[in-house]
Amino acid sequence: MNTILIVDDDTSFGMMIEGFLKRKGFKTQYASTFNNAQSLIEEHQIDLVLTDYRLDNATGLDLLPIVKKQNPSTPVVLITAYSDIRVAVNAIKLGAFEYIAKPINPDELLHVINRAFDKQKKSPRKKSAVPKGEYIRGINRHSLEADQQIELIAPTDLSVLILGESGVGKEYVAQRIHELSTRNGEPFVAVDCGALHTDIASSELFGHKKGAFTGAMEDKSGHFEMVKNGTIFLDEIGNLSYDVQVKLLRAIQERKARRLGANEEYPISCRIIAATNEDLRGSSFSGKFREDLYHRLNEFSIKILPLRERKEDILFYGYKFLDFALNEFGKENIIISSGVKDIFQNYEWPGNLRELRNVIRRAVLLCRGDEITVAELPHEIKQPVKVSEQNSPVQLKDAKEKSEREIILETLEQTKYNKAKTARILGVDRKTLYNKIHKYGIEL
Known part of the structure; x- marks a missing residue:
């Protein structure tokens, strides 16, 4: 029987969730404080952690390294308020399995838990950020132009810089370039530079030798070493510190790198694809990002427009995501109502394709009939707060x-x-x- 650890400083809410899960056949443990949760994780066999984001003297994110230290394959599901969704999305990049927004829907909670256990059985240690075969061509003119650029650049070995806001699918574009390249039989390694702390960035990218720094208990290969002749994707490249930028530039120029604490070098033969949602060109002019590194990475650039600027793609992708969600939840013959279509077309989609897919998954799960209605949409979608960039309240x-x-x-x-x-x-x-x-x- 699987054991679920519930962590929430709201005792009544935590016990309510515990009672629900027990009725569904799960064995549970409950912790009302961060320290209590840490003790339970270290002393007991925990198969899944369900934690609120805001705890007494820490956050649910602080439990992630503790859980992964005990068992890297143990799923962590974050419970969060809608206003913390950005944090929750970042948590997934840091290793969380999924997040659930409050107020919690019991069916959604049960589905996420069962999906986590199913994935754990099939592949307890494998984590693929971008499933192969999920790249979808848009129908907007700019989307089609971007797709032509992908097909043009893929067979070459040029470094590519992908530009676009968070959620537009930059990692899917990078994966597509790799799949269409001559390196498609080699590894594709995605690295979120925004999640790399300055102190460990060099170690993560280039590796280290045992004893190179406090806590380096064994030799470790970096991403550049592990990818070999494949493709490395450096997402949020603008977040790298200046020191790491210098090391990356040297590695690209000399096609060699060295583990921290090592004397010998290893060759770098991979293709580099980078992505950013910042103005790297402007940052290079101001000195915040090395101009020579910018030009090394930007041998060819592809710009992906935000969803609000390619209205034709909204419903096109919406229907695709609907098909995925119907298959995921075992439902069929559900359509999107005309009222929802109007809302979709007028909403700004600050989270772009990622937000659209999440909204549709949630709506399909909540849908009891044969049509997704306004009732199944989050409140923030039905009554969005529009912010005018031209009429900013104050600079x-x-x-x-x-x-x-x-x-x-x-x-x-x-x-x-x-x-x-x-x-x-x-x-x-x-x-x-x-x-x-x-x-x-x-x-x-």
Whole structure:
């Protein structure tokens, strides 16, 4: 019998979830504090962790390394408020299996848990961020042009820089380039540079020798070494620190790299594809991103427009995602109502394709009839808060009556924590926004 650890500092809510799961045949453990949860994870066999994001003196994300240390294949499911969705999406990049937004739907909770256990049985240690065969060509003119560029550049060995907002499918584009290239029989390794802490970035990319730094208990191969003759995809490349940029530039120029603490070098023969949702060209002019590294990465660029700028693709992708969701949940003959179609076409989709797919998956799960109606949509989709970039409430440099922290928080909430859009509205670049978020201790 599978054991599920429930972690929530709201005792009544946690016990309600515990009672529901017990009735469904699961064995459960409950922890109301972070420290209690840590003890249970270390002392007991836990098969799945279901944790609230906001805990007493920590967050659900802080449990991730503890769980993975005990058993890397144990799924962690994050429970989060809708305003924390951006954090939840980042949690998945850091190793969480899935997130569930409050208020919790019992059927959705049960489906996610069963899916986690099914995946664990089939492949307990395998994690594929981009399933093969899921690249979908859009029908918008710009989408078709981007697809032509992908087919043109794929057979070459040129480095490619993919530009576009979060959620537009940059990793799918990178995977598609790899699949159409002569390297398609070699590994494809995706690295989220935004999730790499400065202290470990060099180790993750290039590897280290035992004893190279405190905590280096054994030799470790880096991503560049493991990918061999395949393709390495460096997502959110603009988040790399200056020191790591220097090491990356040297590795690209010399086609050689060295593990931390090692004397010998190993050859680099992989193809490099990078992606960013920032203005790297502007950052290179301002000195925040090395200009020589920018040009090394940008031998060819592909720009993917946000979903709101290619309206023809909204329903096209919507129907594709509907088919996927029907198959996933074992349902059939469900259509999208005309009212929902109108909402989809007028909504700005700050999360782009990722958000569209999540909204449709949720709607299919909640749908009791043969038609997705407005009732199955999240409140934020039905009544979106529109933020005008042209009529920004206030620019950071002109702030007088409000503190920067208040303005940043207010704008993040208005944009549903879309950091790229928040930066544009506030008149700063994204890196400056990140620095201020860190400076003021703003939780995302």
